């Protein structure tokens with residue numbers, strides 16, 4: 001009997017669970033990380049400016065991506081903020097961005113006094129270039145594109161659109177470390193690539209961020225903005241140029257980040273192998289669909305997403321949990337414009353609703369229906385939190401359980 005095609009009794013209906021042991025936890029920090037961070041602590045000076053590790057981390061990070069400059073910051077949110085702030089947008093300027101993302105993409109847009117404008121996604125959760133172009137107005141200063149789940153938005157086309165309209169392209173690569181598009185890393189297609197180094201990301205310093213660019217002027221403005229505008233080359237009385245934050249990285253973060261640059265490509269390869277293997281188990285099973293990255297993309301799988309075609313994701317996820325596979329139905333449940341009160345209720349700075357008010361901008365409404373494809377996609381989405389320390393057996397149990405549940409629930 002071909003077991004994999006038979007309809008087995010689901011664990012949720014009293015059958016035998018597919019798996020009973022837990023999945024392995026991730027261990028991103030090697031002995032070398034411990035040695036470097038110990039060395040940093042022993043030095044008695046953890047300040048990053050002029051320190052031994054932050055400068056080296058920036059240099060090696062830039063080398064990894066083939067960028068001329070890498071500017072370390074304290075978070076992915078800070079990386080997007082320094083990138084946007086480098087353009088010094090007028091209050092009320094518009095920034096086109098993604099409906100499915102972390103608040104870390106949106107908060108910097110609001111902090112920069114800009115109005116987020118949402119473009120819809122395509123079937124790969126990628127931002128739809130046509131939707132982006134249709135949202136451009138004479139007030140658009142930038143596109144902050146998001147590469148979701150380790151896939152890629154089509155920044156080949158989106159860069160062309162940005163150039164045609166003379167606007168900036170910032171890539172939020174927080175979920176897409178070492179993701180390739182036509183063999184090139186995402187983050188290098190736009191003017192700035194912004195990365196989060198938060199604990200869940202492919203390369204992590206617990207919290208942290210990095211902004212990469214080839215443009216020396218942008219790099220200079222980002223350096224100033226992350227350091228309160230401090231012109232550190234000038235001695236004597238302190239001189240601050242413009243407005244800025246303190247988004248500096250410390251030696252502790254850089255020390256644990258450096259060794260991971262050497263393993264990042266293999267981390268990504270192992271995550272991709274997991275996804276390909278898990279997907280293979282339900283390729284012919286009706287009712288579930290694997291995540292398909294856009295043409296030319298080698299995804300880095302920040303998460304392992306898949307779709308339940310009939311949208312019954314809560315029932316599906318409960319059945320998977322009974323099989324021993326923990327997942328997250330709906331991922332974000334709602335698109336970001338409905339899940340942040342700063343957008344939905346425009347609760348921003350005191351009671352001002354700035355920047356969604358005259359004379360900065362006319363009123364804006366963020367309501368259901370704004371990005372129909374994104375809303376529909378979220379209603380079918382389930383994610384499993386894979387990591388690079390999981391084995392082929394782990395990939396098999398996820399893929400087989402998805403197949404078993406899909407068959408069992410339609411039986």
Ligand SMILES: *Cc1c(COP(=O)(O)O)cnc(C)c1O
Pocket residue numbers: 075076077078101102103104105146172174175196197198207208209
């Ligand atoms: C994680 C993440 C961020 C925010 O990063 P932090 O380091 O938590 O500030 C921003 N954008 C996306 C798409 C993310 O996944």
